[in-house]
Amino acid sequence: MSYENEEYRDRLSTVDKEGKRIWVYPKKPSGRLHTYRSVLAVFLLAFLFGAPFLHIDGEPFMLFNLLERKFILFGMVFWPQDSYLFFLAMLSVMVFVVLFTTVYGRMFCGWICPQTIFMEMVFRKIEYAIEGDAPQQRKLDKQPMNFEKFWKKGLKHGLFFLISILIANTFLAWIIGTEELSQIITDPIDQHASGFTAMVLFSFAFYFVFAKFREQVCIVVCPYGRLQGVLLDPDSVVVAYDYKRGEPRAGFKRNENRAEANKGDCVECKACVQVCPTNIDIRNGTQLECINCTACIDACDTVMEKHNLPKGLIRFASKNQIEQGDDKLAFTTRTKAYVAVFTVIFASLIYLMTNRADVEATLFRTQNQLFQELPDGSVSNIYNIKIINKTRDTKQLDLRLLSHEGEIRLVTGDLTVEPKGATERVLFVVLPKEALDGSYTKLEFGLYEGEQLLDTYEGAFQGPEKPLDP
Numbered sequence: 001m002s003y004e005n006e007e008y009r010d011r012l013s014t015v016d017k018e019g020k021r022i023w024v025y026p027k028k029p030s031g032r033l034h035t036y037r038s039v040l041a042v043f044l045l046a047f048l049f050g051a052p053f054l055h056i057d058g059e060p061f062m063l064f065n066l067l068e069r070k071f072i073l074f075g076m077v078f079w080p081q082d083s084y085l086f087f088l089a090m091l092s093v094m095v096f097v098v099l100f101t102t103v104y105g106r107m108f109c110g111w112i113c114p115q116t117i118f119m120e121m122v123f124r125k126i127e128y129a130i131e132g133d134a135p136q137q138r139k140l141d142k143q144p145m146n147f148e149k150f151w152k153k154g155l156k157h158g159l160f161f162l163i164s165i166l167i168a169n170t171f172l173a174w175i176i177g178t179e180e181l182s183q184i185i186t187d188p189i190d191q192h193a194s195g196f197t198a199m200v201l202f203s204f205a206f207y208f209v210f211a212k213f214r215e216q217v218c219i220v221v222c223p224y225g226r227l228q229g230v231l232l233d234p235d236s237v238v239v240a241y242d243y244k245r246g247e248p249r250a251g252f253k254r255n256e257n258r259a260e261a262n263k264g265d266c267v268e269c270k271a272c273v274q275v276c277p278t279n280i281d282i283r284n285g286t287q288l289e290c291i292n293c294t295a296c297i298d299a300c301d302t303v304m305e306k307h308n309l310p311k312g313l314i315r316f317a318s319k320n321q322i323e324q325g326d327d328k329l330a331f332t333t334r335t336k337a338y339v340a341v342f343t344v345i346f347a348s349l350i351y352l353m354t355n356r357a358d359v360e361a362t363l364f365r366t367q368n369q370l371f372q373e374l375p376d377g378s379v380s381n382i383y384n385i386k387i388i389n390k391t392r393d394t395k396q397l398d399l400r401l402l403s404h405e406g407e408i409r410l411v412t413g414d415l416t417v418e419p420k421g422a423t424e425r426v427l428f429v430v431l432p433k434e435a436l437d438g439s440y441t442k443l444e445f446g447l448y449e450g451e452q453l454l455d456t457y458e459g460a461f462q463g464p465e466k467p468l469d470p
C-alpha cells in the first residue's frame with residue numbers, strides 16, 4: 001500500500017544507518033492515559049519500596065530469598081519443602097502473562113513492568129524537571145560544557161545515582177530481608193563483604209540501566225519482549241494506528257473538508273512519533289519495540305481534539321478489529337486453550353495450598369550407624385527427625401511407634417517447635433528382640449499433637465542377621 005514505508009524494518013529504531021545508537025529524546029507525555037499510568041505507578045512504587053518493610057508477626061510480607069530457598073508471598077511462608085507450590089505459583093503467573101499478552105498484547109510492559117515504571121515515571125520525570133522537554137534536552141546535549149550544562153548534568157546524574165542506590169537496597173531487601181540489609185548497612189564493611197559488594201554492583205548496574213541503557217533493555221534484552229512475535233496474533237489487542245481511518249495522511253488545512261479532499265484523519269504532525277520512548281512510528285504497524293506505553297494514544301487524541309476530529313485514531317485495537325471496523329473482542333481457540341490451562345494450574349495451586357500440612361517432618365535412620373544390642377537383650381537404632389512448623393503457633397509434638405511395642409528415647413530435649421521454626425532431634429528406637437523380623441524390620445511411626453495424629457512415617461530398623469540367643 002502507498003502509505004507503507006518498509007525502511008523501518010531494515011534496522012532497529014534506535015540504530016542509525018552507520019550502526020550507531022540513536023539517543024531517544026521523547027517529548028514529555030501528557031493526557032488521560034498518562035494520568036492513569038502515573039496513578040498506577042505511584043501505587044506500584046509504594047508497593048515495591050514498602051512491601052519488604054511490612055511485617056506480619058515478625059515475618060516480612062514479601063521475601064524472595066533464593067539463597068536460603070525461603071519465599072514469602074503476601075505473608076504466606078513457602079519453605080524449601082513447599083518448592084513445588086512456589087513453582088506452581090510462578091507457573092500460574094507465567095501462564096497468566098502469556099494469556100494476558102495473547103488477548104491484550106504487551107500492556108504489561110508499558111503499565112506494570114518495573115523497568116518502564118522507573119524509566120518513564122521516575123528517571124525521565126527527573127530529567128524533564130532538570131533539563132526540560134525534548135528540544136531543550138537536545139540543545140543542552142549539543143552545547144559545549146559550560147556552567148549551565150555542568151550543574152544540570154551533575155544534578156541529574158547525582159540524583160540518578162542516589163535513586164539507583166535506593167533501588168539496589170530495596171532489591172536486596174526483597175531478596176535477603178530488611179534485617180540482614182540493615183546489618184550490611186550498619187556493621188563494618190568487612191563483616192558483610194559479599195553483601196556490600198552486591199549492593200555496590202547493583203547500584204552501578206541500575207544507574208547504568210536507567211541513565212544510559214534505557215529503552216535498549218526492552219528492545220534487545222528483555223526475553224518477554226522477544227516472545228511477542230509468537231504470542232501476538234491478529235486478534236491481540238495492541239496499541240494500533242487505524243490506517244483505514246488515517247490514510248491517506250496529509251497536512252491539516254483550516255476549513256477544509258478532508259473527506260472531500262480525499263485525505264484521511266492523520267494530519268502528519270508526527271506527535272505520536274515524538275513522544276515515543278522507543279523511537280518508533282506506530283503508523284508502520286505493530287513493532288517489537290512498542291512497549292504499549294500508550295503515550296502515542298494520548299498525543300494523537302490531543303491532536304484530534306485540536307482539529308475537531310474524532311479521537312482514537314491510535315487506540316487499543318487488534319489488526320482484525322481495524323480491518324473489519326468492529327471493536328468486538330475476539331475469544332479465539334488459542335485464548336480458550338490458555339484459559340483452560342491457566343484454570344487447571346491455578347485450581348491445583350489453590351487446592352494444594354489449602355491442603356498444605358501445617359507441620360512437616362522427615363524421619364530417617366542415621367547413616368553409617370549400626371544397631372546396638374543392649375544388656376537386657378533389646379536392640380536399638382539411632383534416628384534423626386527434622387520437624388518444620390509452618391504455623392504462627394508453637395507446636396508441642398510427640399512421636400509414637402505405631403507398628404510395634406517398643407520405646408522412643410530422645411537424646412536431648414523434646415519435640416517442641418517454635419512458630420515458623422524447625423527443630424532437629426536425635427532419638428533411639430528400642431525394640432525387644434522378639435519384635436524383630438530379621439536384619440530389617442519395617443516400622444511405622446505416628447507424629448501427634450496431643451491426641452491428634454498429624455502424619456505417619458515408615459522407617460527401617462536394623463537388627464542382627466540371625467535371631468538373638470535366648
Ligand code: SF4
Pocket residue numbers: 241246265266267268269270271272273283299300303313314
Ligand atoms: S499523532 Fe495522530 S495525526 Fe499526528 S501523525 Fe500521529 S497518527 Fe497522525
Ligand code: SF4
Pocket residue numbers: 239272275276277278279280281282289290291292293294295296297
Ligand atoms: S508506539 Fe506508542 S505505545 Fe508503542 S512505545 Fe511508542 S509511544 Fe509507546
